[in-house]
Amino acid sequence: MLSVSNLDVRYGQFRAVQGVSMNIDQGDIVSLIGANGAGKSTLLRAIAGALPIHSGRVSFKQHDVTTTSSSARVKQGLSLVPEGRRLFADMTVEENLLLGTTVKRSGDWSIERIFATFPNLVKRRHAKTGNLSGGEQQATAIGRALMSNPDCLILDEVSLGLSPLVVDQVYASIDSLKDAGTTILLVEQDLERAIRFSHRAICMLEGKIVLDKLTSDTNKEEITHAYFGLQQSKHQEASQ
Numbered sequence: 676m677l678s679v680s681n682l683d684v685r686y687g688q689f690r691a692v693q694g695v696s697m698n699i700d701q702g703d704i705v706s707l708i709g710a711n712g713a714g715k716s717t718l719l720r721a722i723a724g725a726l727p728i729h730s731g732r733v734s735f736k737q738h739d740v741t742t743t744s745s746s747a748r749v750k751q752g753l754s755l756v757p758e759g760r761r762l763f764a765d766m767t768v769e770e771n772l773l774l775g776t777t778v779k780r781s782g783d784w785s786i787e788r789i790f791a792t793f794p795n796l797v798k799r800r801h802a803k804t805g806n807l808s809g810g811e812q813q814a815t816a817i818g819r820a821l822m823s824n825p826d827c828l829i830l831d832e833v834s835l836g837l838s839p840l841v842v843d844q845v846y847a848s849i850d851s852l853k854d855a856g857t858t859i860l861l862v863e864q865d866l867e868r869a870i871r872f873s874h875r876a877i878c879m880l881e882g883k884i885v886l887d888k889l890t891s892d893t894n895k896e897e898i899t900h901a902y903f904g905l906q907q908s909k910h911q912e913a914s915q
């Protein structure tokens with residue numbers, strides 16, 4: 676479904692993403708993990724075409740999309756919910772959701788299905804999104820991406836700024852996408868939730884992938900080691 680090879684993304688001279696490669700199959704649920712500044716958002720935005728890459732390749736459904744615009748990638752079924760939600764604050768929930776249909780991809784998602792998936796939005800249908808709670812904004816942002824009927828949904832920090840109860844609700848909604856076979860790549864800082872929710876965990880450290888495993892083959896301790904680069908320091912200690 677999604678293939679990234681040897682991707683480098685730079686801000687000036689700074690290599691925020693370095694030589695990253697990964698393959699994600701159709702229906703995979705993958706959690707991207709890593710400390711602040713590890714390069715997760717940069718990677719996701721580059722995959723979605725929201726950020727230019729320095730070198731490497733991105734393929735989606737076996738088409739090279741490396742130089743394809745972000746809107747063309749959405750048309751092909753690759754949709755990003757960015758960190759910070761980026762809604763149009765003066766527009767209503769419904770109007771924001773309808774923006775997702777402008778790409779005119781066919782599929783099962785409709786306004787009514789979004790409201791059935793995110794029942795907390797029903798009463799807020801005609802409210803301006805600038806006046807919504809964090810959880811309602813997050814649901815609207817995810818709903819807007821779903822309205823484009825994506826084959827692959829990329830979610831950057833779904834839990835950011837939400838209370839644990841609301842995070843549970845958002846995840847329960849995302850969970851229902853698993854059955855529809857949607858491929859999901861998401862950033863999740865809560866390691867236990869990432870292990871529980873996803874098939875695979877990919878951990879980044881300083882722009883590189885340091886762990887890529889099925890969640891059934893790893894555990895919190897191993898991911899924590901990768902997260903802090905502890906294996907690396909042990910290796911360095913041994914070589915000193």
Ligand SMILES: Nc1ncnc2c1ncn2[C@@H]1O[C@H](COP(=O)(O)OP(=O)(O)OP(=O)(O)O)[C@@H](O)[C@H]1O
Pocket residue numbers: 686689691709710711712713714715716717718
């Ligand atoms: N616009 C930018 N200009 C320059 N450097 C940037 C820019 N955006 C990010 N960076 C730097 O690139 C690195 C990776 O940032 P990125 O936001 O991708 O990390 P992240 O893993 O998503 O972090 P967080 O969990 O805090 O969102 C960081 O060192 C960050 O300071």
